Amino acid sequence: DSGVTQTPKHLITATGQRVTLRCSPRSGDLSVYWYQQSLDQGLQFLIQYYNGEERAKGNILERFSAQQFPDLHSELNLSSLELGDSALYFCASTRQSGANVLTFGAGSRLTVL
């Protein structure tokens, strides 16, 4: 157990639907990162939060949004889902915002049918 908790582990839904993925960072970690891993694109950085504030944005679609709450857990919202959104979504956390070693959660596998 890495200390980073992601729920749900698996999610199957239909096109056009909306889902929320949740991440609880390791105790004491202030920064949360979201990554998407698809078969054709590999791992891609989506977005980073640090202590409740958005810190950096990567290849995140406009249909996707995220936030980090005062208790430091984070949620990634995916809406108007398309078949191509099927992927593993990973959350990772670090204590600081810089180039620290990342601790990954086990991932949430999203299947869009």
Next chain:
Amino acid sequence: KNEVEQSPQNLTAQEGEFITINCSYSVGISALHWLQQHPGGGIFSLFMLSSGKKKHGRLIATINIQEKHSSLHITASHPRDSAVYICAVKWGAFGSARQLTFGSGTQLTVLP
């Protein structure tokens, strides 16, 4: 063109062999990570380095800043080392908000 290139894409070895996985990148970086992804999907951080060499057990990571190249070595390989190994680089100044760019991964299979 992917700014982070890994080689080989696939590697099969016999138990006990010495293994090398390579990672090259195109411009200056502040840090390079080696990650291990198990068949179940979980990702674990093996090393983060910005210069020189690091060792942990049978794993050794090196980086040559001038050559823009890093290697991950596994000594006395074992079937439990079978996994995907991913190189990721952090561009920009140390501590900046520039985020990781990942290589496409190397699938390692170690046969007993």
